[in-house]
Amino acid sequence: xxxxxxxxxxxxxxxxxxxxxxxxxxxxxxxxxxxxxxxxxxxxxxxxxxxxxxxxxxxxxxxxxxxxxxxxxxxxxxxxxxxxxxxxxxxxxxxxxxxxxxxxxxxxxxxxxxxxxxxxxxxxxxxxxxxxxxxxxxxxxxxxxxxxxxxxxxxxxxxxxxxxxxxxxxxxxxxxxxxxxxxxxxxxxxxxxxxxxxxxxxxxxxxxxxxxxxxxxxxxxxxxxxxxxxxxxxxxxxxxxxxxxxxxxxxxxxxxxxxxxxxxxxxxxxxxxxxxxxxxxxx
Amino acid sequence: xxxxxxxxxxxxxxxxxxxxxxxxxxxxxxxxxxxxxxxxxxxxxxxxxxxxxxxxxxxxxxxxxxxxxxxxxxxxxxxxxxxxxxxxxxxxxxxxxxxxxxxxxxxxxxxxxxxxxxxxxxxxxxxxxxxxxxxxxxxxxxxxxxxxxxxxxxxxxxxxxxxxxxxxxxxxxxxxxxxxxxxxxxxxxxxxxxxxxxxxxxxxxxxxxxxxxxxxxxxxxxxxxxxxxxxxxxxxxxxxxxxxxxxxxxxxxxxxxxxxxxxxxxxxxxxxxxxxxxxxxxxxxxxxxxxxxxxxxxxxxxxxxxxxxxxxxxxxxxxxxxxxxxxxxxxxxxxxxxxxxxxxxxxxxxxxxxxxxxxxxxxxxxxxxxxxxxxxxxxxxxxxxxxxxxxxxxxxxxxxxxxxxxxxxxxxxxxxxxxxxxxxxxxxxxxxxxxxxxxxxxxxxxxxxxxxxxxxxxxxxxxxxxxxxxxxxxxxxxxxxxxxxxxxxxxxxxxxxxxxxxxxxxxxxxxxxxxxxxxxxxxxxxxxxxxxxxxxxxxxxxxxxxxxxxxxxx
Numbered sequence: 001x002x003x004x005x006x007x008x009x010x011x012x013x014x015x016x017x018x019x020x021x022x023x024x025x026x027x028x029x030x031x032x033x034x035x036x037x038x039x040x041x042x043x044x045x046x047x048x049x050x051x052x053x054x055x056x057x058x059x060x061x062x063x064x065x066x067x068x069x070x071x072x073x074x075x076x077x078x079x080x081x082x083x084x085x086x087x088x089x090x091x092x093x094x095x096x097x098x099x100x101x102x103x104x105x106x107x108x109x110x111x112x113x114x115x116x117x118x119x120x121x122x123x124x125x126x127x128x129x130x131x132x133x134x135x136x137x138x139x140x141x142x143x144x145x146x147x148x149x150x151x152x153x154x155x156x157x158x159x160x161x162x163x164x165x166x167x168x169x170x171x172x173x174x175x176x177x178x179x180x181x182x183x184x185x186x187x188x189x190x191x192x193x194x195x196x197x198x199x200x201x202x203x204x205x206x207x208x209x210x211x212x213x214x215x216x217x218x219x220x221x222x223x224x225x226x227x228x229x230x231x232x233x234x235x236x237x238x239x240x241x242x243x244x245x246x247x248x249x250x251x252x253x254x255x256x257x258x259x260x261x262x263x264x265x266x267x268x269x270x271x272x273x274x275x276x277x278x279x280x281x282x283x
Numbered sequence: 284x285x286x287x288x289x290x291x292x293x294x295x296x297x298x299x300x301x302x303x304x305x306x307x308x309x310x311x312x313x314x315x316x317x318x319x320x321x322x323x324x325x326x327x328x329x330x331x332x333x334x335x336x337x338x339x340x341x342x343x344x345x346x347x348x349x350x351x352x353x354x355x356x357x358x359x360x361x362x363x364x365x366x367x368x369x370x371x372x373x374x375x376x377x378x379x380x381x382x383x384x385x386x387x388x389x390x391x392x393x394x395x396x397x398x399x400x401x402x403x404x405x406x407x408x409x410x411x412x413x414x415x416x417x418x419x420x421x422x423x424x425x426x427x428x429x430x431x432x433x434x435x436x437x438x439x440x441x442x443x444x445x446x447x448x449x450x451x452x453x454x455x456x457x458x459x460x461x462x463x464x465x466x467x468x469x470x471x472x473x474x475x476x477x478x479x480x481x482x483x484x485x486x487x488x489x490x491x492x493x494x495x496x497x498x499x500x501x502x503x504x505x506x507x508x509x510x511x512x513x514x515x516x517x518x519x520x521x522x523x524x525x526x527x528x529x530x531x532x533x534x535x536x537x538x539x540x541x542x543x544x545x546x547x548x549x550x551x552x553x554x555x556x557x558x559x560x561x562x563x564x565x566x567x568x569x570x571x572x573x574x575x576x577x578x579x580x581x582x583x584x585x586x587x588x589x590x591x592x593x594x595x596x597x598x599x600x601x602x603x604x605x606x607x608x609x610x611x612x613x614x615x616x617x618x619x620x621x622x623x624x625x626x627x628x629x630x631x632x633x634x635x636x637x638x639x640x641x642x643x644x645x646x647x648x649x650x651x652x653x654x655x656x657x658x659x660x661x662x663x664x665x666x667x668x669x670x671x672x673x674x675x676x677x678x679x680x681x682x683x684x685x686x687x688x689x690x691x692x693x694x695x696x697x698x699x700x701x702x703x704x705x706x707x708x709x710x711x712x713x714x715x716x717x718x719x720x721x722x723x724x725x726x727x728x729x730x731x732x733x734x735x736x737x738x739x740x741x742x743x744x745x746x747x748x749x750x751x752x753x754x755x756x757x758x759x760x761x762x763x764x765x766x767x768x769x770x771x772x773x774x775x776x777x778x779x780x781x782x783x784x785x786x787x788x789x790x791x792x793x794x795x796x797x798x799x800x801x802x803x804x805x806x807x808x809x810x811x812x813x814x815x816x817x818x819x820x821x822x823x824x825x826x827x828x829x830x831x832x833x834x835x836x837x
Contacts, residue, residue, distance in 0.1 A: 008699075008701060010701045010702070040683070040685070041688075042682060042683040042684060042685055042686070042687065042688075043682070043683045045529075045530070045682055047526070050694075055702070057690070057692070057702075058701045058702045061688050062688060063682040063683070063688060063689045063690065064688075064689075064690045064691070064692075064700070065525075065526065065529050065556075065690075065691050065692075066690070066691070066692040066693060066694055066696075066700075066702065067522065067525075067552065067693060068522075068548060068549075068552050068693050071518065071522040071548075071549070071552075074514065074518070074519040074522035074523045074526065075522045075523070075525060075526035075529070076526060077514075077519075077523050077526060078486075078522065078523035078524060078525060078526025078527035078528075078529070078530070078534075079526040079527065079529060079530040080526075081484070081510065081512065081523070081526075081527060082483075082484065082526065082527040082528075082529075082530035082531060082532040082534075083530045083531065083532075083681075083682070085683075086530065086682060086683065103515055103516065103519070104515070104518075104519055104522075107514065107515040107519065261510050262504070262505060263510070264505075264508050265508070266507075266508035268481070270508070271478060271479075271481075271507065271508060272479070274478075274503075274506050274507050274508070275475050275478055275479055275507070277506070278475060278503060278506065278507070279465045279467075279475065279640070280465070281430075282465035282466055282467055282471070282640070283308075283311065283430075283463045283464065283465050283466070
């Protein structure tokens with residue numbers, strides 16, 4: 001039997017100081033804790049998009065589908081639909097989830113498919129060498145906007161809440177213990193879960209000082225009340241300076257997408273008989 | 284008479300398609316082989332819809348330029364189809380809506396009020412009148428109504444009987460003693476064929492002309508044990524399908540050209556990740572929105588080359604419901620065996636056309652799942668999703684498998700599925716994917732990839748693909764020339780096409796396009812084309828229309 005470590009031999013090519021290391025470490029810890037609780041690693045599938053975050057599919061030694069830019073979420077949805085017994089974790093960049101694949105994020109929330117989306121939100125395109133993303137602050141000077149962006153950022157938490165997401169959380173890569181907890185809670189949530197993870201991009205958007213100053217942990221917040229979640233989500237709009245809450249903003253379990261499909265396994269001869277019946281009805 | 288045609292027309296919302304299908308079933312009941320063409324503009328209510336139902340002792344797949352019966356539920360049916368009628372045409376019309384016509388007047392409104400029946404039942408009244416005029420026994424009509432119009436049966440029968448009593452036997456048609464056959468649309472045949480091939484899941488966003496594959500499978504999901512999903516757009520459709528296939532479910536998607544444009548990035552991902560998928564691709568008049576509810580054969584080049592990069596693909600273009608069933612089933616098996624994307628390339632004519640379904644066309648040789656080379660499946664006990672093998676086919680496992688890490692990747696990858704930018708590995712893995720082309724060819728070329736008909740000894744051949752099979756077969760038969768239809772288009776069965784064309788001096792390609800895409804493909808393989816007969820007005824060729832064009836070039 002091969003040795004089951006959770007890290008592959010692939011050479012890690014993230015920049016020194018990259019926030020992705022924290023997410024990978026947290027995810028590895030979560031996978032270990034899942035295994036202790038009876039979810040063996042082979043029951044986990046990791047789906048990634050394209051960009052620095054996506055390399056996590058190479059680095060973690062679990063089943064994975066290294067997909068294409070913006071499309072991790074529909075792949076994850078297809079996997080969960082095909083086999084609801086799998087634990088499906090979807091790592092996505094902010095460019096993936098909030099730009100190229102925004103519709104998929106909102107529809108996954110709407111249909112409440114039981115996947116856990118971790119958005120590696122470094123608020124910049126890193127691998128394409130520094131362009132603004134939907135969550136870059138207004139005026140962000142990137143290589144495609146040398147004079148600064150003229151658009152306000154999205155508040156992804158508000159978008160998620162408006163789309164019916166049943167689990168909405170925000171983490172920060174420099175608060176690793178909390179991050180592990182959020183990922184674990186997100187996986188445990190029966191239904192769609194999204195964790196927006198504020199992540200440092202060491203090369204193109206290093207907001208360490210800013211986040212260390214404004215980030216705080218939610219306390220006394222009741223995540224089961226939708227209005228309270230909306231109010232808390234609006235506290236910081238990803239643009240102006242304001243306290244940045246981290247933790248679970250909203251949690252509400254409801255029927256999942258994949259639970260509503262019948263899954264009767266037909267034997268081939270039953271299938272042939274069903275086809276014959278349909279053909280006979282066409283006479 | 285051994286063959287005849289009926290045109291029934293009315294406004295959208297009059298139930299013209301169902302009326303046409305009912306007539307087709309009545310003719311099926313008395314032993315005829317049927318073909319129905321449904322013509323409708325893209326709107327929900329109003330406009331002018333019509334069906335041409337043709338019945339024959341022989342199997343047919345095309346309409347003719349004349350009709351023996353004209354059934355008018357609106358004035359347009361009288362006014363717009365004068366070219367199809369003649370003095371011998373029996374005209375039956377709804378006198379409450381048609382003001383100017385000669386023929387048998389049926390006061391549909393009065394009959395409906397007398398029976399307290401809703402307006403949609405007007406077509407039953409006309410069908411009753413038609414049956415009577417054609418000398419069809421009431422029993423046949425009643426049986427068909429009972430089997431196919433369960434809703435409001437007694438009212439439908441009452442209004443039909445009133446129509447039946449008013450009309451008289453104008454043109455009696457012969458009752459045949461042939462057995463009935465299932466009457467299927469191309470979309471229904473594709474849906475059932477996919478299921479026959481072992482389909483688990485069908486994912487699609489609605490788009491004419493393949494929406495009915497989605498509707499049929501959604502309606503029969505429990506009966507056939509298929510999971511059916513309609514996501515937010517075609518991008519999601521394709522990617523969900525790949526996720527589903529990765530997790531072990533045989534999955535197909537359906538769309539038309541515009542939707543497939545959105546699917547191409549996922550199609551290429553299928554090629555690179557070697558996660559199979561089947562695409563039902565129904566062509567319609569293009570480019571862009573084009574003419575949504577009309578036909579074309581203009582996406583052959585698109586499908587041959589869609590997607591960035593190089594990867595093998597299977598493309599099959601069935602020409603009737605028999606081929607649609609058999610090859611849709613085969614497409615699922617081939618895609619999974621060869622781990623490639625497969626395309627069932629059809630068009631509006633076949634998708635929404637209705638044909639007698641002949642069971643003899645259903646059987647293709649069995650496609651057995653692959654026995655992967657037993658070499659290099661693992662390394663140090665680790666499963667390798669992309670293990671390098673002689674055939675290029677690596678063993679495909681689906682999560683969860685204990686002690687196996689199953690990694691698929693759209694990025695260039697090594698045997699374990701881990702991203703690589705190493706020159707040697709990139710080259711090796713590219714060769715592995717291209718090797719699958721040979722494997723696919725071996726697999727596919729053992730099947731009957733080319734259909735031939737007409738006069739095998741003729742030195743003239745009509746060459747066509749897809750839905751033009753029916754009309755070409757009939758014209759070739761009439762003119763005593765050869766007919767050749769490559770059914771598989773990728774990998775291209777060059778040897779079989781050459782065999783089918785051996786001894787041919789003049790090769791005439793028939794296609795619903797303005798540039799001639801099959802001639803281009805044939806030219807790539809050194810097969811000379813002497814004439815092309817092209818049609819690009821959104822309507823399929825009629826038998827007479829094609830015959831005239833062929834006579835012009837011969």
